[in-house]
Amino acid sequence: MTWTLVYFVTGLCMGSFLALCADRLPMGESPVFPPSHCDCCGHRLGVPELVPVAGYLFSAGHCRYCGQPIPSRFLWRELTTGLLFLAAGWGKPPDLPLFLSFVFLSGLLVAAWIDWDTQLVYDVLLMPLMIVAFVRAFYMSALPWSLLGFVVMGCVMGGIYLLARGGMGLGDVKLCLVLGLWLGAEKALWCLFLASLTGSMTALTLIALGRRTWKEPLPFAPFLCSAAFWLYQWGEPLMQAARRFLW
Numbered sequence: 001m002t003w004t005l006v007y008f009v010t011g012l013c014m015g016s017f018l019a020l021c022a023d024r025l026p027m028g029e030s031p032v033f034p035p036s037h038c039d040c041c042g043h044r045l046g047v048p049e050l051v052p053v054a055g056y057l058f059s060a061g062h063c064r065y066c067g068q069p070i071p072s073r074f075l076w077r078e079l080t081t082g083l084l085f086l087a088a089g090w091g092k093p094p095d096l097p098l099f100l101s102f103v104f105l106s107g108l109l110v111a112a113w114i115d116w117d118t119q120l121v122y123d124v125l126l127m128p129l130m131i132v133a134f135v136r137a138f139y140m141s142a143l144p145w146s147l148l149g150f151v152v153m154g155c156v157m158g159g160i161y162l163l164a165r166g167g168m169g170l171g172d173v174k175l176c177l178v179l180g181l182w183l184g185a186e187k188a189l190w191c192l193f194l195a196s197l198t199g200s201m202t203a204l205t206l207i208a209l210g211r212r213t214w215k216e217p218l219p220f221a222p223f224l225c226s227a228a229f230w231l232y233q234w235g236e237p238l239m240q241a242a243r244r245f246l247w
Contacts, residue, residue: 003094004086010102011085012052015078018106022077022113025122041066052078081109088233100136104129104182104232108225111175115221121171126178133181145184153180153188172220179228187231190239194231195223 021031036045043065049055056075063070088105092098107129115121137146157173180188199220206212231238 003092004090006094007089008082008086011082012078014085014102014106015081015109016050016052016074018081018110019074019077019113022110022117025110025124026114026118026120038063038066038068038070040068052082077109077113081106084109084229088229096139097136100132100139101232103132105229108229112222112225115171115219119169119217119219121169121175121221123174126174129178130181133178137181142184146181149180149182149184149188150177151180152185153177153192156189156192168220172224175221175224179224183228183231183235187235187239190235190242191224191227191231194227194238194242195220198227199223 017031020036024031034044036050037043038045040063043063045055048058049064051058053075056070056072056078059070061070061072061075062068084105085102088101089098107125111121111125114125133146134143137143153176157176161168161170161173176188176192179191182188183191199218202223203212203218206218207214212218
């Protein structure tokens with residue numbers, strides 16, 4: 001229980017930083033400098049406002065200096081990261097594989113949030129994930145399987161990209177290459193299938209509710225990142241359930 005609490009609190013703190021990264025990277029700003037401040041009045045936030053979740057509640061969702069509302073996405077992204085860190089670390093000791101899992105999860109979250117907001121996938125996120133994937137594969141003695149996943153996803157996504165004729169962004173292709181390194185060939189292909197399925201269902205639901213039109217593109221990275229996380233953590237049970245459902 002002690003480590004479970006540590007993972008959750010660590011996730012909350014990381015969520016605060018990751019949410020800041022997702023906001024600043026598309027604008028070409030550093031996530032470190034300048035320090036956290038109100039986007040309206042520019043006042044630097046104090047320690048009470050910087051405490052994850054509690055800071056938002058403490059200020060009642062508004063800047064204490066100018067009264068402007070603080071976007072609620074910061075609160076939800078902090079909570080989401082805390083819960084996902086909790087799920088990733090549940091029952092696991094603090095070791096290198098778990099640390100790498102947290103790195104993988106952090107990269108997925110920022111990539112998903114940015115793509116949802118801007119429909120862009122940034123190389124500055126994918127390159128560190130690719131390097132860490134090689135480190136993990138070497139440590140786990142799984143480098144051949146990781147390279148096979150990279151090659152398979154490269155062939156599959158390269159073909160889809162050419163057939164789509166502009167209907168898919170190159171950033172999604174690069175993201176799938178990174179996921180192939182992390183997941184291996186079989187899980188990466190299942191990831192692509194599950195992401196396509198959940199993305200299609202979400203798009204149809206939004207269209208039915210009048211929240212989106214047929215011509216509006218739906219960001220694909222959030223669905224890829226979501227499927228990748230669950231397959232990375234519980235790949236075998238999920239693949240078995242999917243096989244039973246399909247066949």
